[in-house]
Amino acid sequence: MKAIFTIITVVFFGTVAMAQENSKEVKVDTIAAGVTLNIDVQKTIKKEGEVARLYKFKNSRVKKELSFATKNNKAKLA
Incomplete structure (x- = not known):
């Protein structure tokens, strides 16, 4: 009985809502406005004599300093 009443009320409110x-x-009237873009691109190229160095050898000072290890980095046996 409760299920039948629920179905009837859902159908009734659905039809009332659709009947509105x-x-x-x-x-709305649209207005077309023209747009002008004034863009000035100024490129300044700086050529400086900086050189990046690549070290081929394992014993170079830079690689040694960057790959440091402390005593606490060692693995401990449990």
Whole structure:
């Protein structure tokens, strides 16, 4: 009985909601405005004599300093 009453109320409220008159959409007049872009691109190229160095050898000072290890980095046996 409760299920039948629930179905009837859902159908009733659904039909009442669909029977409502929807207001029509109001169209808005659009205005076209021209857009001008004034973009000035200034490229300045700086050529300086900086050189990046690549070290081929394992014993170079830079690689030694960057790959340091402390005593606490060693693995401990449990």
